[in-house]
Amino acid sequence: SFGFLQVASPVPQGPNKWHEQFPIAKGQRQSPIDIVTSNAKVDKALSDNPLKVSYSNNCCQSVTNTGASFQVVVDGAGTEISGGPLDSTYKLVQFHAHWGPLGGDEGSEHTVDGVTYPAELHLVHWNQKYKDVGEAVDKPDGLAVIGVFFSRGKEHAGFKPISDLFAKVPRKADKVDISFNYDPACLLPARRDYWTYLGSLTTPPLFESVTWIVMKDPVEVSAEQLAALRNLLWETPSGEGQMCNNYRPPQPLQGRLVRST
Numbered sequence: 001s002f003g004f005l006q007v008a009s010p011v012p013q014g015p016n017k018w019h020e021q022f023p024i025a026k027g028q029r030q031s032p033i034d035i036v037t038s039n040a041k042v043d044k045a046l047s048d049n050p051l052k053v054s055y056s057n058n059c060c061q062s063v064t065n066t067g068a069s070f071q072v073v074v075d076g077a078g079t080e081i082s083g084g085p086l087d088s089t090y091k092l093v094q095f096h097a098h099w100g101p102l103g104g105d106e107g108s109e110h111t112v113d114g115v116t117y118p119a120e121l122h123l124v125h126w127n128q129k130y131k132d133v134g135e136a137v138d139k140p141d142g143l144a145v146i147g148v149f150f151s152r153g154k155e156h157a158g159f160k161p162i163s164d165l166f167a168k169v170p171r172k173a174d175k176v177d178i179s180f181n182y183d184p185a186c187l188l189p190a191r192r193d194y195w196t197y198l199g200s201l202t203t204p205p206l207f208e209s210v211t212w213i214v215m216k217d218p219v220e221v222s223a224e225q226l227a228a229l230r231n232l233l234w235e236t237p238s239g240e241g242q243m244c245n246n247y248r249p250p251q252p253l254q255g256r257l258v259r260s261t
């Protein structure tokens, strides 16, 4: 399966030390970034060929605690995206998230004019021109990740079936099957405007293989749903603790262009 494509358990040291084992951490197309909205360039081509998201409602197989996030594993059947910045069809393989401390406002990986959100969802897709995700994962056009900001507000009915499962996978490698039909498209904001740029995985091995599609609008989830993320436990220097702050801070833009719909 795609075990290695998990959000890698942060190696015991934090993001500022990853470059020792993964020199690409100081590369030319690292993620996340701070999105400076005034520098983003509207590209008509993105709207002329709109991003097409065609997910099915029975593609989700299970939820796992990867030791660094929750991960919903998807069987890929009929879960394709194309258009927009993509030159090929990409297929969903998993989704996960990054978040901050209980009740805080940091936690997202991308920031918008320096503003953070309490959490950020990543829907990970791989380019169908490759034979499998293992071949795609380190190619410059190998992955496409849709990022969705979570803001704290009313309960997200679509996220509830998933957030209710976190208590069932408290420890690393715990896994629970998803026996109900679930369409991950319910996690996308109604307005499909986004920013897009070329970047990387935000966890080791930090491959520079991601076309990022960051949705402009956040989706609201409740404080309880954000708190449910902390039912997931992970190893801390002082033993087992609530999983939180599993986000990498923004990295140097290195002159990259951010395009906008």
Ligand SMILES: O[B-]1(O)OCc2ccccc21
Pocket: 005, 006, 007, 008, 122, 124, 143, 145, 200, 201, 202, 203, 204, 210
């Ligand atoms: O590093 B990430 O969380 O961001 C994009 C991505 C893709 C695949 C695995 C892990 C990640």
Ligand SMILES: [Zn+2]
Pocket: 007, 096, 097, 098, 122, 202
């Ligand atoms: Zn991620």
